[in-house]
Amino acid sequence: MPVSPDSPTQSQDESVADVIVLGGGPAGEVLAERVVRAGLSAAIVEHELLGGECSYYACIPSKALLRPLQVASTTAHLPGVEPTAPIPDALLRRRSDWVAHYDDAGQARWADKAGVKVLRGHARLVGERQIEIHQRSGAHHTVTAGRAVVIATGSTPRIPAVFEGVPVWDHRDATGAQEVPARLMIVGGGPVACEAATWMSALGAQVTLLVRGADVLGDAEPFVADLVTAGLEAAGVTIHTFTEVTSVRRPAGIDPGLGRVKGGAVTVRTSESELMEAEELLLATGRRPDLDRLNLESVDVDAAALARGDHSGLPDWLHVIGDAAGGPALTHLGKYQARQLAARLSGAKTTSDATPVPQVVFTEPQVASVGLTEAQARAAGHSTVTAEVDFTDVPGAALLRDDLTGRAKLVVDADTGLVLGATFVGPAAGELLHAATVAIVGKVPVGTLRHAVVAFPTASEVWLHLLEKLERV
Numbered sequence: 001m002p003v004s005p006d007s008p009t010q011s012q013d014e015s016v017a018d019v020i021v022l023g024g025g026p027a028g029e030v031l032a033e034r035v036v037r038a039g040l041s042a043a044i045v046e047h048e049l050l051g052g053e054c055s056y057y058a059c060i061p062s063k064a065l066l067r068p069l070q071v072a073s074t075t076a077h078l079p080g081v082e083p084t085a086p087i088p089d090a091l092l093r094r095r096s097d098w099v100a101h102y103d104d105a106g107q108a109r110w111a112d113k114a115g116v117k118v119l120r121g122h123a124r125l126v127g128e129r130q131i132e133i134h135q136r137s138g139a140h141h142t143v144t145a146g147r148a149v150v151i152a153t154g155s156t157p158r159i160p161a162v163f164e165g166v167p168v169w170d171h172r173d174a175t176g177a178q179e180v181p182a183r184l185m186i187v188g189g190g191p192v193a194c195e196a197a198t199w200m201s202a203l204g205a206q207v208t209l210l211v212r213g214a215d216v217l218g219d220a221e222p223f224v225a226d227l228v229t230a231g232l233e234a235a236g237v238t239i240h241t242f243t244e245v246t247s248v249r250r251p252a253g254i255d256p257g258l259g260r261v262k263g264g265a266v267t268v269r270t271s272e273s274e275l276m277e278a279e280e281l282l283l284a285t286g287r288r289p290d291l292d293r294l295n296l297e298s299v300d301v302d303a304a305a306l307a308r309g310d311h312s313g314l315p316d317w318l319h320v321i322g323d324a325a326g327g328p329a330l331t332h333l334g335k336y337q338a339r340q341l342a343a344r345l346s347g348a349k350t351t352s353d354a355t356p357v358p359q360v361v362f363t364e365p366q367v368a369s370v371g372l373t374e375a376q377a378r379a380a381g382h383s384t385v386t387a388e389v390d391f392t393d394v395p396g397a398a399l400l401r402d403d404l405t406g407r408a409k410l411v412v413d414a415d416t417g418l419v420l421g422a423t424f425v426g427p428a429a430g431e432l433l434h435a436a437t438v439a440i441v442g443k444v445p446v447g448t449l450r451h452a453v454v455a456f457p458t459a460s461e462v463w464l465h466l467l468e469k470l471e472r473v
């Protein structure tokens, strides 16, 4: 039962559903929908927008901005068509349309149709299967779950100590940009930093990336950083590696609202003792599970252990999925965990949760990877054989555009011939990935993969060339 924001403080204890989900992001929504489909009742408690970070501030707006840029980049290198250039205002309008102008009415209609109750307000645990729901007005009431409570509260940005209290951009401002700062410093070298550098430079900002480590996307196969760095630099982005911010200054900021410049120029000093200045600074320094305000101690759960991904201390009625679970922060992983948990809650037998995690970073060129890198496979004790192929050697890939850059790598267990990991960088990389995921999950040896004939001339011929290099396996 939704409580209107102006209702008086109240305390009632009602069993609203078999399963209560805390947080209505992609993980929470899939969980709720699936348990209802299985014949149980479900309610979601959401304190902001139903649809979560992914729908309004993360995956959807970023990809709405990046897809036209990918098309523009292709047309610039595709004889036979006029090159096309990004139109900043139209890009921002496309983004705003895809986030439904930050209105979740459509998601609320979906929930209604799916038979999922939506309880608006901030949730905190107060006892076994008991949730207190707080409204902004101060009113609150208690609800009880018949069977299970699922934490799906997502994640929140990690703020390095040096930036605490300084008004700068986070990923919400970058995906929700209303203004384009003339100069933008981005701190970080992960997917958020690289993708945001791509769209903010296309929108007209002069972007400087401050990367603490040796490379952008440092956990990937080494050639990933080389190709993404070249792509960013070609787009006009300046990259400083081995650079950490040691101090930051900004004249007292104002809060001008989402995606607007938050005050006067920002000045940072870096570990190289360099002073740098920009109109805005975006922090893209990672995320951590959002568990702080859940009152977990009231049910004897150690929030710090849970944030590290240690779920062993959870009582049998309490579960955690999605970014809140402390693993890789990816929408599709949270949704997979939701499907698995929904099956278990409705009495079905499920296989183990251990599954390779695919990821596509939508830079120019695109980066797609799944499973282990060669270094990770070796560290895990595998003896490995690998194959690498340049996209320029593959006719189906070379037809996609001129000025082609791209590379692929397969990591295979030398003893079993099974694929352990795959990385593709280049046009269509994201579409080449799922075959690798299927090969890993299905435990298909490379000897069998060779019989999967590839249609000519498609980018999937990259697979053919990789497998030809593994003929002795």
Ligand SMILES: Cc1cc2nc3c(=O)[nH]c(=O)nc-3n(C[C@H](O)[C@H](O)[C@H](O)COP(=O)(O)OP(=O)(O)OC[C@H]3O[C@@H](n4cnc5c(N)ncnc54)[C@H](O)[C@@H]3O)c2cc1C
Binding pocket: 022, 023, 024, 025, 026, 027, 028, 045, 046, 047, 048, 049, 050, 051, 052, 053, 054, 055, 057, 058, 059, 060, 062, 063, 121, 122, 123, 124, 152, 153, 154, 155, 171, 175, 192, 290, 293, 294, 321, 322, 323, 324, 328, 329, 330, 331, 332, 333, 334
């Ligand atoms: C810029 C950016 C781009 C990204 N792009 C991609 C991408 O392309 N592909 C990809 O797979 N992943 C991407 N991600 C990661 C992706 O956004 C997350 O993995 C995903 O949103 C996690 O889903 P979730 O349901 O676990 O949590 P969220 O989407 O964070 O949803 C959690 C929900 O819980 C609510 N909530 C939290 N606490 C409470 C409480 N106490 N009471 C009530 N409600 C609460 C929140 O308001 C929110 O609605 C991106 C992330 C960022 C920052």
Ligand SMILES: NC(=O)c1ccc[n+]([C@@H]2O[C@H](COP(=O)([O-])OP(=O)(O)OC[C@H]3O[C@@H](n4cnc5c(N)ncnc54)[C@H](O)[C@@H]3O)[C@@H](O)[C@H]2O)c1
Binding pocket: 160, 187, 188, 189, 190, 191, 192, 193, 195, 211, 212, 213, 217, 244, 245, 284, 285, 286, 287, 328, 329, 330, 359, 360, 361, 362
């Ligand atoms: N396309 C996609 O799949 C996609 C896109 C965006 C984000 N995401 C996911 O969202 C999550 C958050 O992404 P992210 O890029 O913010 O996180 P990340 O953890 O992947 O990268 C954080 C970056 O910040 C750097 N860093 C950390 N602390 C720092 C400090 N104090 N000073 C300087 N640099 C520091 C790290 O070295 C790293 O380069 C990730 O799990 C990511 O996979 C996915």
